[in-house]
Amino acid sequence: PVEIDPRFQKAVNALGDRWKDKHFAEFITKMGKLRLPLSQCYDVQIADLTCKRLNALRFSSKPFMITCSFNWPHDPNVVPSPYYEMFDPDEIKLPANRHVREERFEKNWSREIIRDLGERGMREFLRIYYGMIKLIDDQVGRVLESLEQTGRMDDTVIVFTTDHGDMMGGHGMVWKSTNSFYEEVTRVPLMIRYPKKFRPQVSDIATDSTDLMPTLLELAGKSIPPSVQGQNLVPFLTGQKNTSQARQFTFSERVRANPQGKRKVLPDTKG
Structure with a gap:
């Protein structure tokens, strides 16, 4: 169940009607506050399982490898409390290049979303996106804390990365699925920690x-x-x-x- 801001419910419904035959229609009609207990969210449960596995390694000296793959931040744009309320949409700084809109992408569906929902919709999108990032940040913190408790933190190669970014309103678009190759989509984090081999650097x-x-x-x-x-x-x-x-x-x-x-x-x- 998703609670949608009534201020642009009409615009969301219109997009849903227009795209009802598209497989991604629910991605936009379900953009808002996720009414689900935090403990039942997929990414929280993934962190739970990872922490449980790490805790089991406290009494083992064998080498290990764990892949902890989160879904958020990702469409559909929904996030539960308290993360939904953490960022005031009216205080969010909008992308400086949001008005730099190349004509070749004018009919792109990720452009249509921004055009139909307007600035209010863009602010809501970013509010939820930032909330998802904060939720994942907290889960990563839990995983790292569990790793540290094993006593093997500095003996473990830690890699944090992702497969793609999000336009987040840049060039008047959202999501990853555009025909473009903008930095918003392609320039993603790649952080590697292994103090035995690498010094802090960029x-x-x-x-x-x-x-x-x-x-x-x-x-x-x-x-x-x-x-x-x-x-x-x-x-x-x-x-x-x-x-x-x-x-x-x-x-x-x-x-x-x-x-x-x-x-x-x-x-x-x-x-």
């Missing part, structure tokens, strides 16, 4: 998700297969290699799910 080299495998293999003392596409980030973070030797660019292509077939579809490819 790197500006171009990376992508394929770099994680060879980097973790290197840190685990394992050989990296020559066929691996990604770059090993360790030499750049330890100073063994100059950042000018790193990949200078990355790329992206749109792939459409094709669950009935063996191949993916590149919708923008001619032929």
Whole structure:
């Protein structure tokens, strides 16, 4: 159950009616306060399970690897109390480039949302998005605290990253699904903590998700297969290699799910 702000309920309903045959219609018609106990939220339960697993490792000396994969912040934009109330929409600073709207994206559905819901809708979107971020921040804190209690905090490689960002009103759009390649979608966090190997620093080299495998293999003392596409980030973070030797660019292509077939579809490819 989702409680929608009555100030733009009419606009949300209109979008829902227009997109009723689209699979993403509920993503916008369910944007608001999630009426669900915090303990029943998926990401809180994921943190619960991760903490439970870490606590079980307190009495083990064996190497371990845990993937803790959260869903938020992500559409549909809903968040429960107390996170929904944490950010006043009237006090939220809107993106400076929200009015820089390239015409080629004018019919993009992520642009239509902003156009129909207006500034009030954008503020509500950001209020919920920030609430989701704070919720995840708290869950990450719980996981790190559980890891610290094992006594193996400094002996563990910690990676925090994600697969994509969100336009968050930038260029008059929201969500990830645009035909664009803006920084709002592509410039995402990649934080690695391993005090045995790395000193605190900030790197500006171009990376992508394929770099994680060879980097973790290197840190685990394992050989990296020559066929691996990604770059090993360790030499750049330890100073063994100059950042000018790193990949200078990355790329992206749109792939459409094709669950009935063996191949993916590149919708923008001619032929």
